[in-house]
Amino acid sequence: MNQAKSSSSLKVKVQKFGTALSGMIMPNIGAIIAWGLVAAIFMSPNGWFPNKNINNLIQPMLHYLLPLLIGYTGGRMVHDERGAVAGAIGTLGVIVGTTQPMFLGAMIMGPLSAWLLKKLDNQFQSKIKSGFEMIYNNFSLGILGMICAIFAYFIIGPVMDWGSHWASVGVNAIINAHLLPLANIVIEPAKVLFLNNAIGNGILVPLGIQQAAEAGKSVLFLMESNPGPGLGILIAFMLFGKGSSKSSAPGAAIIEFFGGIHEIYFPYILMKPSLIIAAIGGGLKAAASPGSIFAILLVSAKDAYFGNIVGVLGAAIVSFVIAAIILKNDKSEGTDLATKQKEMQAMKAESKGQTMPTEESANESVKSYSDINKVIFACDAGMGSSAMGASLLRDKFKKAGINIPVTNTAVRNLKDENGLLVITQEELADRALQKSPNAMHVSVGNFLNSPKYDAIVANFKALTQVSDKPTASNQPAKSVGKLENIDFAKVKEVDFIRHDQHLGTATMATSLFNDAMKKAGKKIPVKAIRINELEDDPKHLVIITPAVKKTLATRYSDVQVVVVDDLLKDKKLGEIISKLN
Incomplete structure (x- = not known):
């Protein structure tokens, strides 16, 4: 136990030191790129358009x-x-x-x-x-x-x-x-432990700038920012992965290769640690940040385009071949990303509200969210992945009608304050807790794909509903789900929720209901959507079974709801069609 704590403490200290180095470089990457572009385009005599x-x-x-x-x-x-x-x-x-x-x-x-x-x-x-x-x-x-x-x-x-x-x-x-490829033995494992910015910006970029000042370019810029290894691994998951890791890999590959957000492939390696072998297994004018193929080509030296492209594609091919062999010979049933995240969620339960409540327990846990007035995503650099995670949650808040600001920052810039919810990657959770012990903390495996976001939305939505309830009323409460309570004049869309239904399926119900609408000459669109995609507005008429009613109630208060016993054959379905405009 003590050994584990010592190991965790050492890792945190190493991360903090690396982040301190990276923290001095990252805010100034734009200035470094400006210098690199001036040198690449106008340097005499080797620039694209020399100008003395x-x-x-x-x-x-x-x-x-x-x-x-x-x-x-x-x-x-x-x-x-x-x-x-x-x-x-x-x-x-x-x-x-x-x-x-x-x-x-x-x-x-x-x-x-x-x-x-x-x-x-x-x-x-x-x-x-x-x-x-x-x-x-x-x-x-x-x-x-x-x-x-x-x-x-x-x-x-x-x-x-x-x-x-x-x-x-x-x-x-x-x-x-010709020993430079051996550096990947250190660089790739360090990246997966979220030391990528420390290695790249804290060590390789300063050395690369000095080398570029003498030689006009430096291969050191390409070593950590090379998107090839991550691309190869994600393509292997696309072809040989299992569960949600297979289905989510194409989107992750696009974000990693073109967007330069390398953190997106780290959870895939953490899920199958043997893939670090695949990750292990040209020169630029300036630092490429983010590590996108576009950024790499933009700051490539005039005579290094072919070498850089070959270097990136070669790394992708090598990592793909090794990852494909590992995944194809993996006889286990496999743990998909969602399952892995749920396991980590249970293991990461902490004091002071750090235990992330499930959707089913939203009503019981709502009080822990009553003081939250700001959400911050914190990653190592405070850019890239945390910005994308904040954007995703901000969009979910907007759809759910939750007016709480969502921003992003670097872990090192977190401040200890009340009323703060900090969302960070699991590898950085210890450091985030040290910086802001009085905040509520939620750790996720992947900023771009976490089921915890829906749980957070559910809790805030439940809080809104509780706070909006009148303290006293002599009028009987309106029964949600009754057909007579629907204002059909406001309905602009009919929705079926994709969920584990007891009778019928949302997809089949949508198709049948849509056919019936066409026969009746009604033109209101009918859709099958996920519960987190619903906009909280009375223009949406949502048809659900009793199994979904409780979950929907913790998220939305303004949509109009009709509860039916059977999505395919309930008599209310015909009545709804007759009342729609």
């Missing part, structure tokens, strides 16, 4: 703009805006103290300068007399910044210059010895 005037932007951006942005961002992560300014001043010292692009130096001096300022503020800021705050703030920052810049110039600069030189020598030696 625009070429003058390349070196200042590389040596000054990008390191200063990284140092500023690193300082802000430690001590807000004061730390950001201190980080930029300290970074300038290391820039001027060497001739190399000082990305690694910026990643040291930015946080270090801010940390020293934070310690100084903690010691003296509370002792400053009223009226002298601005003098202290400005002069303490200025004096400490000066000291950090001088220290960086004389100490950190030469050390980083020496270290960068030998790091480049080492990387070049590995490339010349």
Whole structure:
């Protein structure tokens, strides 16, 4: 037990360190891409359209703009805006103290300068007399910044210059010895453990930029961002997978390869850990983020397009062949994604509302949601997968009439506050809990495909219905599901819910009801839809069996409902058709 806790603690610490490195690079990827595009298009003489005037932007951006942005961002992560300014001043010292692009130096001096300022503020800021705050703030920052810049110039600069030189020598030696593919033994397992941004942006991108400054391109940019391994594995699932993992793989492959969201294929590997062998088993001008084939081609060097395409497709073919062999020889019945997520859901039950209630228990668990006023999706980088997950839940909230904001951020930026629901990936749940212990936490296996979203919607919807009930009324309650309570003038669509019905099926019922509508000359559309696809509006007339009534009631309050005993033969069906316009 202690060993397991120690292992988990070590993993969290490694993730936190990696995220700190990545956190300085990720917000500035746009600036790095801007530099890469300028170099790729206008560099003299190797750009697509060489221009000696625009070429003058390349070196200042590389040596000054990008390191200063990284140092500023690193300082802000430690001590807000004061730390950001201190980080930029300290970074300038290391820039001027060497001739190399000082990305690694910026990643040291930015946080270090801010940390020293934070310690100084903690010691003296509370002792400053009223009226002298601005003098202290400005002069303490200025004096400490000066000291950090001088220290960086004389100490950190030469050390980083020496270290960068030998790091480049080492990387070049590995490339010349044709041993670069062995790096995947580290990179792919690290990606699956959600260290992809730390490996890519914290290590490979800084080294790649320095190499690109000398050679005009670097294969290091392609190593972590290569979508080939994930594409091969997902295609193997498309052909040889089982259950929902097979049916969801095509969509996941499109998102991974074209959208560059690599996190989407991680749960597939976690479901079959032996597939890490498939994941293990050219050069760019700048970092490709996200790792989309479009981004890779956009920043490819002029003479490297063929090599990069071959590299991506080759990785996809190799990972597909290995994954196909593993999946085809897998004799187990297999656990599909939905089942896996439900198992993890039960195992991840935590205190303070972290146990995710099921749809059936929504009425009992509704009180745990009464104080929630904001939902945040948190992933390692705060972009990509968390943004897509937030978009999915936001759309579900809109359809259910739930007015609660849904945003996304990086785990490192979470703040401990009440009234917050944090949704994160299971591998990052421990870190999210450390950052915001007073929030409600829900962990999911995959931001893009989790049954927990429907459970969350059900709880909020049940809460809305409870809060909307009148405290007192002398009027008898309206019986939901009765034909006489339907306002047929408002009906614009008839819906059958796809569900485990006792009698008949939604698909057959839809077909029969639609035929009857046509014979009666009625033109209102008839659809079979899933319960979470329904819009909460009285223009929808929903025909259900008693088995679905309770589930529907916890989600929707405005749709009009008719309850029938048999979806295929109940006499109410004919009456409904006769009353529709």
